[in-house]
Structure formats: C-alpha cells, structure tokens
Amino acid sequence: MIEKELQKLGLSQKETKVYLAALELGAKSAQEIARRANINRVTCYIMLENLMERGLMSQIEGEKGRIFAAESPEKLLHYIDNRERELKEQKSYVKNILPQLLAIFNVAGDKPKVKYFEGLEGVRMLQKMAIESDTKHIDEIVSLDHAFKHFEPHAFDDYRESLIKKQVTGRHILTTKKYTLDYVPKGFDQYHEVRILPHEKFQFAGEIAVFDRFASISSFYVDPVCIVIEHPAVVDILKNWFNLAWEGALKYKVDKK
Numbered sequence: 001m002i003e004k005e006l007q008k009l010g011l012s013q014k015e016t017k018v019y020l021a022a023l024e025l026g027a028k029s030a031q032e033i034a035r036r037a038n039i040n041r042v043t044c045y046i047m048l049e050n051l052m053e054r055g056l057m058s059q060i061e062g063e064k065g066r067i068f069a070a071e072s073p074e075k076l077l078h079y080i081d082n083r084e085r086e087l088k089e090q091k092s093y094v095k096n097i098l099p100q101l102l103a104i105f106n107v108a109g110d111k112p113k114v115k116y117f118e119g120l121e122g123v124r125m126l127q128k129m130a131i132e133s134d135t136k137h138i139d140e141i142v143s144l145d146h147a148f149k150h151f152e153p154h155a156f157d158d159y160r161e162s163l164i165k166k167q168v169t170g171r172h173i174l175t176t177k178k179y180t181l182d183y184v185p186k187g188f189d190q191y192h193e194v195r196i197l198p199h200e201k202f203q204f205a206g207e208i209a210v211f212d213r214f215a216s217i218s219s220f221y222v223d224p225v226c227i228v229i230e231h232p233a234v235v236d237i238l239k240n241w242f243n244l245a246w247e248g249a250l251k252y253k254v255d256k257k
Helices: 002-008 013-025 030-037 041-053 075-107 119-132 144-150 157-165 232-251
Strands: 057-062 065-070 113-118 137-143 169-176 192-198 206-210 215-219 225-230
Touching (some): 013 030, 013 065, 041 057, 113 119, 119 225, 137 144, 137 232, 144 169, 192 232, 206 232, 215 232
Parallel strands (some): 137 169, 169 192
Antiparallel strands (some): 057 065, 113 225, 215 225
C-alpha cells in the first residue's frame, strides 16, 4: 500500500523499492540495498542517483566504497515543495510561449481532426462528445434494423435522457422494416422529428450523424466502427446533404406502428 502512495508522488516503482529498502537498512552499500530491494546492483545505482537528485538520499565515502542512506521521510515534504515550484516555473514558461504555439496551431487549423472509435464503447465516446460539446441539434440518417443487430434498443437510454434534459433538437431519417419508437424515453418526440425510408429501397448498414461542430460516419456491416470528423466545411457539406435527404424523404409513405 505504501509503495503505491509513494508512486503517486512521482517515484517510479524501482525508486520506491530502493527508497524503502534504504529506510529500513540505514546506511549501507548499494549492493546491500539492491539485495533488499530485489533488483540488480547496476539498476540500484541508477535509482540511488535519481533519489539523491530528488533530495531523498545521501552518500558518504566509506573505507570500502560509497555508503548510501535515506534522508528522513520528512524530506518528502521538501521534495513536494520543490516539485510545486518547478511546476509554477513550467507554467510560466508555457504562458510565455503560448502565443507562438497558438499561431502555429492556427496556421494548421484548417486541417480536419479525425477520430476513430470501435464497438459499444466507441458509440458511447461519440455520445459523450455530443453531450460535452453542448450540441443543440442533431441530424441523423440510420439503418435502424442493422443498428439493433449490434445494440439493444435500450442500450443508450441514458444518452437519450441527456438529450431531452438539454432540449437538444433533432431530425432523424430511418430505414427500417418495422417502424417503432417504443425504445425511446417519454418526451423524446417533443424535440425530435422522424421520417421513414423504405428498407427495401434504401439498403445500407450504417449511420451518418451531423452535430453542431462535428460529424460521424458509422458502419454496422460487421463490427461497429465510427469515424468522427471535426471540420466546419465538412459539417456544412453534410448538413446541406441532409437537408436534401430530409426533403426527399417526404415522398415516401411508410406506416408507423
């Protein structure tokens, strides 16, 4: 337990073993400390040097070579104080160079950001992006039957509840053999419109969703995979494409059950 706590302070696993062995043994040679820490002598020397740099070990020249001793555990507080000072200095350095870094970033800012997700966890990551980005509207075209081959209809109830709570609006074009919205929570249809395309005419196993700041393309052919693209021009293109599909879906009459 104490090893894990020391590692939380920034010590490596081997540094922790050497430090604890030295605390227990007192002033000893590197060979004796290595034996107690159960690591080889060469590695032990490296760990001892690291610990001395951190102010947690000291050494003296003995008759038979160097002797190492752990400093008082109270030195750990000094070590933390030093780290805090270093972090403040590093933060100051970052603030100084941040304008230059942002200038470089903005030059390349027109490049789309692309992310790749897989499986159920990938879908949840996409949904998390939608919620955390404060999306106000979603346009989606999806093959409902293919989606439900991989996911239970109620697998994403928490996501739909979040959309309702945030009053996110949406337009959904579904291809399905049997239309039903029994799986959506109460209040969902207050903010979301649905249009149906006949499954036999539009057969594809996937989903395209357009959010405020990014868009996603998913495939349900084998294992679910999803590509997310963050780029204003791409989002605008897909929004206009969806508007065409939304108007075109009006010509199809599918019974809603």
